[in-house]
Amino acid sequence: RSMVLLKNDGALLPFSSGATLAVVGELARTPRYQGSGSSRVNPTRLSTAWTALSERIPGAVFAAGYLLEPGAPDEDLIAEAVRAARGADQVAVFLGLPDAAETEGLDRSTLQLPQAQLRLLEAIAEVRPDVAVVLANGSVVASDWVPKAAAVLETWLPGQAGGEAVTDVLLGDVNPSGKLAETFPRRLADTPAY
Numbered sequence: 001r002s003m004v005l006l007k008n009d010g011a012l013l014p015f016s017s018g019a020t021l022a023v024v025g026e027l028a029r030t031p032r033y034q035g036s037g038s039s040r041v042n043p044t045r046l047s048t049a050w051t052a053l054s055e056r057i058p059g060a061v062f063a064a065g066y067l068l069e070p071g072a073p074d075e076d077l078i079a080e081a082v083r084a085a086r087g088a089d090q091v092a093v094f095l096g097l098p099d100a101a102e103t104e105g106l107d108r109s110t111l112q113l114p115q116a117q118l119r120l121l122e123a124i125a126e127v128r129p130d131v132a133v134v135l136a137n138g139s140v141v142a143s144d145w146v147p148k149a150a151a152v153l154e155t156w157l158p159g160q161a162g163g164e165a166v167t168d169v170l171l172g173d174v175n176p177s178g179k180l181a182e183t184f185p186r187r188l189a190d191t192p193a194y
Helices: 049-056 075-086 115-127 162-170
Strands: 004-008 021-024 061-063 090-096 131-136 151-154
Touching: 021 049, 021 075, 049 090, 049 162, 061 075, 075 115, 090 115, 115 131, 131 162, 151 162
Parallel strands: 021 061, 021 090, 090 131, 131 151
Antiparallel strands: 004 151
16 A cells, blocks of 8 residues: 555556566565664565566566666676566566665765666666566655656565565556655755755
């Protein structure tokens, strides 16, 4: 109920379980499911979107596309992801903020997604205009990249069962009926404080 469908051009979502799917992005396999610092809890189990989607869509393929550690884009990972996206009927690209990007006791220095993730989306969008982006973040991110995606699903930090929850939304079992509590600026200069 907290997930928000920010964009869905051409009714790209929900995905079909009968079509091939490429799941791209390390956050699909290594989820950002909770906040950092004193909000951390030990989950009793942890689901991932990649596992849940691969169980529901036979033959789904995964490509990491980027590393979660800060650094330059890995062009080999990007090339692998582009190949996976090119060969699938449907493409879900998982983007978001890693733990180090937002935590208590630390001010964010940027609203941008990590550069490696933005480069990945740019490369995939060159071969696929029908990409669905799945976001995982605890606070807003700049949205200047949104025109490169046909659909954008904001999942926030969905908790230990987030993999199944995201899958239920992507496949249309549940309506993403959340509402935004804050504005997503296109760029930092669009915020009042700038």
